[in-house]
Amino acid sequence: MTQVPVLLDKNFGAGTTAADRAEADRRRDEWNAARTSEQSRSFWSATFRRFLSNRVGVVAAVIVLLLVLGAIFAPWITSADPLLGKPTERLQNLGASGHLLGTDEQGRDMLARVLYGGRLSLLAGFVPTLGAALIGTTIGVTAGILRGVVGTALMRTMDMLYAFPAILLAIAVGASLGPGLTNTIIAVTIVFIPPVARVAESATRRVVVQEFVEAARLSGAGRLRVARSQVLPNVLNDVIVYASSLVGVAMIIAASLSFLGLGSAPPAPEWGYMLNSLRGMVSVAPLVAIVPGFFIFLTSVAFNLASDALREAMDSRL
């Protein structure tokens, strides 16, 4: 660190004493921070503007937002109890008085169940994606920077997890951990870590050979600082775009697990579980039976479209 930053002496006044060096570090960090925050502000606002000009993407984002708000404010939207039904009002059709989306096989209000169920289903879509993005990026960036034995070991371990079909791995993890929403979330997170790590690793490999990273290293920044201030911001774009396409998949896998009896414990409403319990009613009340599946489908379409729009909005800069 002492012999390298000669080049930048003029810019930051790095001298030979420890105090001088610390001062130089501080000024360099300040300069870097100012530059990157300015850059990223304009990048994000440009991305946001481009996203807004994509009509399909905006509609999809609004649908996602409405679903999330509906789940959060469920008790304010409907006064019906999602768990308690009237046996006399079983399997009412859509639009029945007082039951906009009808009632299920136990006479419970479907609108309430869909709204409250959205809490579990959306949670099962977001949390694993966030968790896997966090863990996978850490693994991928570490492997991409360190390479060598550690990097190879990390990525080969990911390859081994990758050797399982996604849904099968989730089912196997779910089966060994037992039923429950937390276990479903853990299972889906484990499934998503290897692909995120791959995306992060290949992005890191692409970034570390670029000149600005070399410049940062020459200016005396340590490995950790280079990773944090130079590599990570550039890797994150790729990860964000990729992760946004995973939310819908996460929801479908989680719904599949609860369809198989590995999800949240009944009678808690979760869309996959609701679909399964209404499966037998499909010939009696087809429209009601389709409601939970429709919401899984709608949410997933909306996430996929929003993710495509986000990719386009971010790509046009690269």
Place this chain on the structure above:
Amino acid sequence: MLRVAITRIGMAVPILFGVSIIVFLLMNVLPGSAEAGLVSDDMSAAERQAIRDELGLNDPMPLRYLHWLGDALQGDLGYSAQRRRDVSDLLIQAWSNTAVLAIVSAVFGISIGLWLGYLAGTRRGSLIDRVTGVLSLSGLSIPSFFLAIILLAVFAGGLRILPSGGATLDQGLWMAIRSLVLPVLSGSLITMAITARVTRASIVDVAGSDFVETLRAKGLSEFEVRRHILRNAISPVLTTSGVQIGALLGGSVLVETIFRWPGMGLLVFTAISARDLLVVQGATLVIAVTFVLVNLVVDLLQAWIDPRVRGAVS
């Protein structure tokens, strides 16, 4: 080519080892999961201990793994106390049924997806392009079990033109073929969707490259040009095909459960509800190993077709 083949096979071996370690760990991470189903609540501590001793569960973990791997390599995946059968017997029986379903679904989904993706990629912005776009988006977003329920309600419940469950060959070939239709449709829509997407993107990518310009400039017919494009665009499609077959094998758990198709998926489903973890473990191992082998074959096929891939390895 031989060198490529040897390299690729050599790369698959450590992956297979890793797969076996993960499958082993999955069923042994939680205390008590390995003997689940054999132990009941009214047993005394001594009885439980005897069962654990008998199963070798008190040995250190690496030793147990080696024992398990040795047995598995000899085709012994344990004994299912619930079913009173060897796990490998159960799996062999179910295996061919799942293979039939997965192969038919893969062939159907990949060929339709390839065709749609080709049409969409060569006629960008046309009606067929937009229809393919909507179809592949829906295919990606619809859970296979939801599609299965809808198809069941319409074709088996409402119209009564197709059977709702799996049929075996003893009920006649025609019946067996008819019983394949709904499971194949619900399982392969996502295969079709992804194949169509990848094919379209790849064709659009290749169609914009310089050599296509050259082909046109030297006066080849549009048909000839498209043949060249397709040949150059096929590589990414092949890669995803391997992944798709794996997804079909894994997704069989859902599709087979709904259609009562007597394959590995239904076996896994019933084993999950019975906490018969040895069956889940065995089925997971067999499906994962198949998946690795399928990908190996796809890799080799790709190297055989595409000299660029061959060059990248050797």
